Amino acid sequence: MSPWRANRREPLSEPLWLEWLALGGLLVFGTWLLGVRGVWALLLHADPTGLTLVIVAVFACSTAWCGSRAKALQAQRQALEASLRPGSPGQGWAHDYWLACRQPGGDAATALEVLLEHSHGPHGTAWWVNGIQLKLGLLGKVIGFCILALNIGQLQSLDASQSSELLKSLTTGLGVALLTTMVGLVANILLGLQLTRLDRYADRLVADCQRHGLNQRPQHHQAGVP
Structure with missing residues (x-):
């Protein structure tokens, strides 16, 4: 049995898009449940700075991007499988990579860099955004303690008449500090988790592009692919 026939039976597809849909469904259900329990109202009321809302908005937009990226990567995986069929004209990043490697005087290293840019390039910005969420949470922590320190510093004396005001300032400052940090960490x-899954899926896609590009080169010539 030829190596191509053995590889053809290998299950390449992974339901990355369906995995993200399942995760998205869980997140939507969790959002609804937190809303019913009044957690969102509590978070927004306890954070006058609005950083909690900003972190939630950044996470929601980033999660939607992960969904579109998961769909794009799965489409490229399907294009890779289609390009391995006899007589297929070829399409997608894998086919472009194989063509670049087979060109007279083609540079395989440059072709690999282009493939990596397609498969992993956008993830770098997404990881930066992921770090921003954590930094926003830490910023809220700093702001909360600043509010706490300023309110305490404005008190002339700590008598019984000012105990309620002191307690309110403590609650506000600590609420901002703890809630924004918690939301930032969870986000x-x-x-x-989503970005790590995308990276691993893209890693395997690149590895399969390289492996099949080496093994199937003669088969593609027989199929009439330049």
């Missing part, structure tokens, strides 16, 4: 963890 950072959830988005990090």
Whole structure:
């Protein structure tokens, strides 16, 4: 049995898009449940700076981007499988990579860099955004403690008449500090899981492009692919 026939039976496809849809469904359900329990109202009321809302908005937009990226990567995986069929004209990043490697005087290293830019390039910005969520949470922590320190510093004396005002300032400052940090950490963890899955999927896609490009080169010539 030829190496091509053995590889043809290998299950290449992974339901990355369906995995993200399942995760998205869980996130939507969790959002609805938190809203019913009044958690969102509590978070927004306890954070006068609005950083909690900013972190949630950044996470929602980033998660939507991960969904579109998962769909694009799965489409490229399907294009790779289609390009391995006999007589297929070829399409997608894998086919472009194979063509660049087979060109007279083609530079395989440059072709690989282009393939990596397609498969992993946008993820760098997404990881930066993921770090921004954590930094926004830490910024909220600093702001909360600043509010706490300023309110305490404005008190002339700590008598019984000012105890309620002191307690209110403590609650506001600590609420901002703790809530924004918590939301930033949770958003950072959830988005990090999605980006790690995308990176691993893209790693395998690149590895399969290289492996099949080496093994199937004669077969593609027989199929009439230049």
